[in-house]
Amino acid sequence: MFEKNLTKKMQDVVLEGRIPAKDVSRAISKPYSTLLRELNPFDTHAKLGAETMFEIVKATHNVAILEFMAREMGYTLMPLEGVVKEKPRTSNRMRGREATM
Secondary structure (H helix, E strand, C coil): CHHHHHHHHHHHHHHCCCCCHHHHHHHCCCCHHHHHHHHCCCCCCCCCCHHHHHHHHHHHCCCHHHHHHHHHCCCCCCCCCCCCCCCCCCCCCCCCCCCCC
């Protein structure tokens, strides 16, 4: 059921958002009709891919779907602004040596 809820929420982001759905489809370079099929939770032959979902989030600047996913998994979502960044941790093996790649 989570999958259908997720697709329905993405459908709502696109169809009820501040940006018209046709503009979203142009922004993510996907034909409008294809996008609508992929967003239809009852269409069993078209699926919304993770890459498309990410492109929609970036195009709409609507993170409601990310908040929903985090909540479903017992997490919260916070913007990076104002968050103190931790220094990257290094393993004991890496301390005192330079890593080469």
